[in-house]
Amino acid sequence: MTNKEYSVQTIGVLHSPFKEKFAIPRQPRLVKEAVGHLQMLEPFNHEDFVRDLAQFSHLWLLFMFHQNLEKGYTPTIRPPRLGGNKKVGVFASRSTYRPNGIGMSAVELLDIEKTPKGITLVLGGVDLLDQTPIIDIKPYIPYSDIITEANGGFADEAPDAQMTVSFTADALISCERFEAQYPQLKVLIEKLLAQDPRPAYKKKRDDKQSYGVRLYNLNVSWDVIGGHSVVTGVN
Numbered sequence: 001m002t003n004k005e006y007s008v009q010t011i012g013v014l015h016s017p018f019k020e021k022f023a024i025p026r027q028p029r030l031v032k033e034a035v036g037h038l039q040m041l042e043p044f045n046h047e048d049f050v051r052d053l054a055q056f057s058h059l060w061l062l063f064m065f066h067q068n069l070e071k072g073y074t075p076t077i078r079p080p081r082l083g084g085n086k087k088v089g090v091f092a093s094r095s096t097y098r099p100n101g102i103g104m105s106a107v108e109l110l111d112i113e114k115t116p117k118g119i120t121l122v123l124g125g126v127d128l129l130d131q132t133p134i135i136d137i138k139p140y141i142p143y144s145d146i147i148t149e150a151n152g153g154f155a156d157e158a159p160d161a162q163m164t165v166s167f168t169a170d171a172l173i174s175c176e177r178f179e180a181q182y183p184q185l186k187v188l189i190e191k192l193l194a195q196d197p198r199p200a201y202k203k204k205r206d207d208k209q210s211y212g213v214r215l216y217n218l219n220v221s222w223d224v225i226g227g228h229s230v231v232t233g234v235n
């Protein structure tokens with residue numbers, strides 16, 4: 001039997017604060033303040049498609065790891081969770097480099113906005129890049145989706161998010177100024193940096209490098225000093 005090919009259609013585009021992969025949470029709902037807006041596309045941009053969806057508190061998003069598709073996949077990968085040293089099969093991982101490049105995330109449904117332009121779902125706790133193509137949405141159904149006896153293998157517990165975070169006086173003033181435009185910006189930055197997004201081998205270590213990431217239209221920069229992150233700029 002040959003491997004059959006199927007094509008899928010983008011049903012919507014997820015707009016998120018994350019303009020690059022660095023510092024995106026590794027899984028959904030680790031940072032609930034990471035709010036995304038899923039703009040539905042024609043012909044799915046009609047309220048019939050989301051009728052009664054508001055009854056559900058959470059959704060499954062199926063999406064394409066669009067930024068990695070051209071790079072393909074390898075049969076084994078090194079999960080950051082194992083310190084980047086040990087290889088596991090790609091199907092034993094949530095690697096973004098996988099056959100078919102499909103991702104899945106359970107996120108919180110905060111709102112369904114219906115405007116003359118169409119339907120936008122407001123979603124909390126996203127772990128997706130800005131502009132991620134969404135290929136399906138399904139309600140999260142606790143009676144089936146919660147598996148209390150499940151064993152999480154090498155990822156049995158949520159990743160450590162213990163890094164303490166502070167702001168320089170200037171960075172704090174600047175951050176607070178942007179809060180009107182980007183609600184909860186400060187707590188979003190704090191929670192993203194608490195996860196220490198640096199490569200696994202640097203975990204819990206100081207280093208001399210400064211770090212930066214694009215969040216919304218802003219550049220956020222920080223240093224790691226004494227096992228603590230200091231935000232030095234929000235511009």
Ligand code: SAM
Pocket residue numbers: 021022024025026027028064065066067068094095096102103104105106127128129131132133
């Ligand atoms: N929850 C999903 C899953 O299990 O399929 C995603 C898990 S994956 C480990 C999460 C990472 O995917 C993020 O930290 C980010 O670096 C990366 N990512 C998110 N959106 C992406 C996209 N559209 N293309 C490529 N990589 C993406």
